Amino acid sequence: DSGVTQTPKHLITATGQRVTLRCSPRSGDLSVYWYQQSLDQGLQFLIHYYNGEERAKGNILERFSAQQFPDLHSELNLSSLELGDSALYFCASSRTGPLVNEQFFGPGTRLTVL
Amino acid sequence: DQQVKQNSPSLSVQEGRISILNCDYTNSMFDYFLWYKKYPAEGPTFLISISSIKDKNEDGRFTVFLNKSAKHLSLHIVPSQPGDSAVYFCAARTSGAGSYQLTFGKGTKLSVIP
Numbered sequence: 001d002s003g004v005t006q007t008p009k010h011l012i013t014a015t016g017q018r019v020t021l022r023c024s025p026r027s028g029d030l031s032v033y034w035y036q037q038s039l040d041q042g043l044q045f046l047i048h049y050y051n052g053e054e055r056a057k058g059n060i061l062e063r064f065s066a067q068q069f070p071d072l073h074s075e076l077n078l079s080s081l082e083l084g085d086s087a088l089y090f091c092a093s094s095r096t097g098p099l100v101n102e103q104f105f106g107p108g109t110r111l112t113v114l
Numbered sequence: 115d116q117q118v119k120q121n122s123p124s125l126s127v128q129e130g131r132i133s134i135l136n137c138d139y140t141n142s143m144f145d146y147f148l149w150y151k152k153y154p155a156e157g158p159t160f161l162i163s164i165s166s167i168k169d170k171n172e173d174g175r176f177t178v179f180l181n182k183s184a185k186h187l188s189l190h191i192v193p194s195q196p197g198d199s200a201v202y203f204c205a206a207r208t209s210g211a212g213s214y215q216l217t218f219g220k221g222t223k224l225s226v227i228p
Contacts, residue, residue: 002157033216042118042203042218043158056213090157094214102148103216105157 003027004093004106012112018079021109025072025093031055032074033103034066037088049074078111086113117141118206120219129228133191137204137219140185144206148216149178149189152201161202162189194226 003026013019025032030051035043036059045058049068060066063081068074078085088110092103119138127133137147145166150158164171164178164187171178177190191198204219 002159004157035218040220042120042220043205043216045215045217048213048215050212056211056215058215092157102160102163104160105150107155107157 002104002106004091004104006089006091006106006109008109009107010110010112012114013081014114015081015083017081017113018077019081019111021076021078021089021091021111023074023076023091023093023106025074025091026104029093029095029104030072031094031103032068032072033092033094034060034074034076035090035092037090037108038084039087043090046076081113083113086111115140116219117144118204118217118219120202120204120222122222123220124223124225126225126227127194129196129226130193133189133194133198133224133226135189135191135202135204135222135224137187137189138185139187139206141206141208141217142185143208144217145209146207147178147180147187148205148207149176150203150205150218151198152203152221158203191224194224196226196228199224199226 005024034046046060048056088108090108092105094103148163149161152158180187201221205216
């Protein structure tokens with residue numbers, strides 16, 4: 001158990017809909033990262049939040065947005081969903097700094113868009 | 115454009131023998147390299163890392179080698195055990211503007227045969 005929790009575990013929805021994925025980082029971790037893993041793909045970095053502020057963006061679509069709340073949990077919002085958005089979405093947390101390397105991953109949310 | 119490549123999607127090894135997983139990268143700005151292990155229905159778990167200024171790091175049965183001139187790293191598992199069967203992801207870190215981002219390869223599925 002990494003200490004990172006994600007809800008829900010599975011989500012099935014229709015095209016055009018909007019969903020919210022939730023992540024609670026490990027106790028004490030200020031950084032939250034979101035990743036998308038599509039079929040046969042590695043993990044694609046989406047966005048990084050540190051202590052409530054957006055720090056970096058990766059390959060995140062404009063239809064996707066995220067935020068980190070004062071209690072440090074984070075939400076990833078996916079809107080106008082398309083079939084191609086079906087994927088595993090992972091969040092990871094870490095202490096942030098030059099000597100910190102590893103990110104700790106949650107179990108993921110499997111999103112299926114029908 | 116894949117900056118981190120794992121060219122072998124799968125690898126089978128006999129129990130007790132050595133497993134060697136390979137990874138190539140193109141970005142000279144990567145400052146740390148990490149290996150993650152992933153079981154089905156779980157998030158990736160950090161295994162071992164190496165700084166770009168080192169060429170070897172060992173942790174028990176796991177050793178990571180880095181060849182900077184060839185932009186190549188490898189993970190050696192000796193001896194391999196059936197519990198090592200999982201998907202292994204190579205990741206590389208870039209640092210900048212208060213964010214430490216990981217770029218992942220697509221993974222290599224290791225099967226250790228008893």
